[in-house]
Amino acid sequence: MNVALHTSPDMNMIATDADGARLIDLATSPVRALNGALHALGTTNETLWRVANPRGLHAIAAGVDAPVAIEIAGNVGYYCGGMNKQARIVIDGNAGVGVGENMMSGFIHVKGDASQAAGATGCGGLLVIDGNASARCGISMKGIDIVVKGSIGHMSAFMAQAGSLVVFGDAGEALGDSLYEAKLFVRGSVASLGADCIEKEMREEHRALLAARLEAAGALGQVDIGEFRRYGSARTLYHFHVDNVSSY
Amino acid sequence: MCGIVGLFIKDPKLEPQLGALLAGMLDVMCDRGPDSAGFAVYGNGAKGAVKLTLRGPAGTDFAALGAALGLPVVPRDTHAVVSVPAEREAAVRAQLATLAPQVAVISSGSRMELYKEVGLPADVARRFKLAEMAGTHAIGHTRMATESAVTTDGAHPFSTGPDQCLVHNGSLSNHAGVRRELEREGLRLATQNDSEVAAAYLTHRMRAGDSLGAALEHSLADLDGFYTFVVGTESGFGVLRDPIACKPAVMAETEGYVAFGSEYRALVDLPGINTARVWEPEPARVYFWDRAA
Numbered sequence: 001m002n003v004a005l006h007t008s009p010d011m012n013m014i015a016t017d018a019d020g021a022r023l024i025d026l027a028t029s030p031v032r033a034l035n036g037a038l039h040a041l042g043t044t045n046e047t048l049w050r051v052a053n054p055r056g057l058h059a060i061a062a063g064v065d066a067p068v069a070i071e072i073a074g075n076v077g078y079y080c081g082g083m084n085k086q087a088r089i090v091i092d093g094n095a096g097v098g099v100g101e102n103m104m105s106g107f108i109h110v111k112g113d114a115s116q117a118a119g120a121t122g123c124g125g126l127l128v129i130d131g132n133a134s135a136r137c138g139i140s141m142k143g144i145d146i147v148v149k150g151s152i153g154h155m156s157a158f159m160a161q162a163g164s165l166v167v168f169g170d171a172g173e174a175l176g177d178s179l180y181e182a183k184l185f186v187r188g189s190v191a192s193l194g195a196d197c198i199e200k201e202m203r204e205e206h207r208a209l210l211a212a213r214l215e216a217a218g219a220l221g222q223v224d225i226g227e228f229r230r231y232g233s234a235r236t237l238y239h240f241h242v243d244n245v246s247s248y
Numbered sequence: 249m250c251g252i253v254g255l256f257i258k259d260p261k262l263e264p265q266l267g268a269l270l271a272g273m274l275d276v277m278c279d280r281g282p283d284s285a286g287f288a289v290y291g292n293g294a295k296g297a298v299k300l301t302l303r304g305p306a307g308t309d310f311a312a313l314g315a316a317l318g319l320p321v322v323p324r325d326t327h328a329v330v331s332v333p334a335e336r337e338a339a340v341r342a343q344l345a346t347l348a349p350q351v352a353v354i355s356s357g358s359r360m361e362l363y364k365e366v367g368l369p370a371d372v373a374r375r376f377k378l379a380e381m382a383g384t385h386a387i388g389h390t391r392m393a394t395e396s397a398v399t400t401d402g403a404h405p406f407s408t409g410p411d412q413c414l415v416h417n418g419s420l421s422n423h424a425g426v427r428r429e430l431e432r433e434g435l436r437l438a439t440q441n442d443s444e445v446a447a448a449y450l451t452h453r454m455r456a457g458d459s460l461g462a463a464l465e466h467s468l469a470d471l472d473g474f475y476t477f478v479v480g481t482e483s484g485f486g487v488l489r490d491p492i493a494c495k496p497a498v499m500a501e502t503e504g505y506v507a508f509g510s511e512y513r514a515l516v517d518l519p520g521i522n523t524a525r526v527w528e529p530e531p532a533r534v535y536f537w538d539r540a541a
Contacts, residue, residue: 056512075512075526094526096512097496115528116493134528135493153493154531 022046027053031060038087041066056096061089064106081108084125100127103144116153119146122163128217135172138165141182147217157184158194166213168223176231180238184231185210187223196237202230250404250417251277251369251390252497254478254508255518256485256537257383262504262519267381271373273507273514274388278369280510281390284403285372286364288413288480291383293359298337298410301362302328302344303400304351313348325375327354327363352438357411359383359482364403384539385485387478387508389415396441406444408435409451411482416443417495417510418474426470446471450479464488464534478508479536486536493531500524506537 013029014022014037024034034051044066051072054060058077061070065085072080075093084103091099094112098120105125110118113131120136122144129146135153138146143162151169158174160182170188177194183206184197193199207225214220253273257263270287293299302310303326310328314321317340321330332340337356344351355362363376369390373379389404396402405413420426423442426449431437435448449471453463460481467477467488476495479486487508489497500507500515502524509515512526529535 055516056514058513074522077511077513094512096498112526113528115496115498135531 017050019048021048021050023050023052025052026055026057026060031057034060035062035064038064038066038068038070041068044068054091054093058096061087064089075112081106084108094131095129099129100125100144103127113150114148118148119144122146124163126213126216128219132169138163138182141165145213145216147213147219149219149222151188154191155194157182157197160184164209164213166210166217166228176233178237179231179233181233183209185213185228186231187228190229190231193231196234197231198234200230200232202228206230249280249392251280251510251514252387252415252417252476252478252508253277253389253510253514254385254387254415254480254485254487256385256506257504258506259504263384264382266383266386267377268379269518270386270388271379272517273509274373274378274390275370276514276516277388277390277510281392282368283393283398284364284366284391284400285369285389286362286391286403286405286415287373287376287378287386287388288355288360288362288405288407289378289381289383289386290359290411290480290482291361291381293357294331296334298332298334298356298358299361300330300332300337300340300353301355301360302330302351303354304328304348308348308351313344313351316347317343324363324377326365327376329361355407355413357407357482360407360411360413360480362405362407362413364389364400364405366398366400366403385480387413387415387480387485389417395419395443396439401439402441404443405480406439406441406447408437408444408448409454412447412451412454412480414443414447414450414477414479416446417476418490420446420471420473420475422472442473446475446477454481460484460486460538461534461536464536468532468534476510484536484538486534487529488534489529489531491532497529498526499529499535500526 013033049070054074056077062082064087067086069088072091077096079098081089082101084106088107090109095110095114097115098117100108101120103122103125110129114129114133116134117136118133119127121140123142127146129148132150137152137156139158141160141163147166149168154172157176161180164183167186171190173191174194176197179197310323404415407413420442423445450463474494498512502520
């Protein structure tokens with residue numbers, strides 16, 4: 001496996017499916033050939049891409065900025081769909097560390113489980129995980145919306161600034177530690193809340209927000225919105241208190 | 249960063265392929281740990297015999313050493329396995345110390361053999377002909393040294409008890425204190441490596457009567473730092489991640505095997521992987537498998 005030396009996309013490695021979709025097999029082509037071709041797309045008619053044999057490789061479909069659909073048939077490694085703009089990426093398998101990391105817009109759907117730091121630092125777009133997400137899901141999120149149909153691990157939404165995290169299952173230890181203004185909705189149990197994260201009243205506007213997120217994720221009606229509890233920042237950590245001035 | 253691989257065979261039909269499968273996994277993990285590598289394989293054992301894995305300087309004449317000991321020796325590059333009647337183990341160790349002081353005994357056990365060297369993991373596996381080895385379970389490691397020097401002694405696995413070995417990705421922060429306590433209990437450690445302390449800690453617990461699972465549970469309380477451990481015993485195979493889960497881990501299970509990899513990439517060429525149950529072991533949860541006696 002020698003991916004380091006490819007500096008330009010080799011279009012010979014990309015075939016065309018019977019239905020016009022572009023097809024690349026990562027058992028025989030390097031990730032760089034795929035990503036190079038995707039990065040070269042501007043406005044394009046090549047709107048459907050299929051990726052075969054992802055083999056847990058890293059950075060598949062990272063850095064895409066084009067309104068295309070990318071279907072990945074299998075488990076992916078680290079940072080799949082990282083920095084994504086516009087693209088709709090469907091992973092028919094599990095995702096490694098940092099799926100959708102720093103995504104800006106678009107949609108990523110993981111049909112299996114996601115490893116740690118799913119959607120980390122994401123600024124926009126929607127990340128849907130059908131299975132569980134491990135620790136630090138949505139860490140430092142800045143506007144991304146994340147819907148996890150299973151449970152999430154510890155330290156999720158740590159220092160989360162904006163956006164929403166919706167969890168159908170349970171949350172691990174220290175949910176929302178040092179939280180800013182991201183909105184957290186958890187249907188199951190929460191092992192513990194992190195510093196400055198508190199349960200908040202679920203008002204009509206929050207039920208409407210949750211319904212909108214579920215609808216965007218294609219999951220409206222799958223769960224009872226009345227079963228979710230809302231968590232947010234107590235706002236005691238990030239405001240300056242004059243009483244603390246001697247500590248600085 | 250380091251890479252760990254492990255394979256615990258459930259279907260005896262796969263046992264002849266153990267080494268070849270592990271070699272493939274180790275090869276993929278070269279880029280997580282390019283400076284040295286090692287592996288332990290649980291293969292055949294003869295009743296009443298102990299296998300000692302010896303390591304000597306390049307060019308050591310292990311055949312002559314075996315002849316001098318009057319014991320069968322299987323040399324592999326800088327290592328060799330000598331099969332010793334159990335009651336003669338102490339005597340043979342004493343003989344070795346006199347006959348070949350430059351040769352170290354790096355493991356002993358009824359079935360375990362242990363090999364490790366400095367160099368690119370794929371080359372290390374080739375030098376020892378890992379792909380030809382058969383057995384019930386095996387663990388391997390590719391090392392990117394952080395806490396001690398790049399030496400053969402610092403490579404993993406570490407073995408501190410019969411048929412016991414451990415590989416570690418991470419770094420322990422309280423290893424000096426734990427080392428002092430273990431030494432007070434009479435354990436002798438061969439290196440300054442933090443991972444050897446973890447191995448010796450588990451040996452100490454198991455010597456006191458703990459099962460592998462119980463020993464791993466105790467280590468959650470007593471070992472501090474970052475770790476993903478994969479541990480082998482004569483009949484068992486265990487996995488533990490620290491409560492913060494700093495270091496990566498992926499597992500897969502089929503009817504035929506349980507496999508461990510630092511990354512899923514290491515598992516992709518295993519038979520039936522596409523239909524395997526693949527999951528990420530949870531932090532601070534002990535996983536272990538034991539061959540039904």
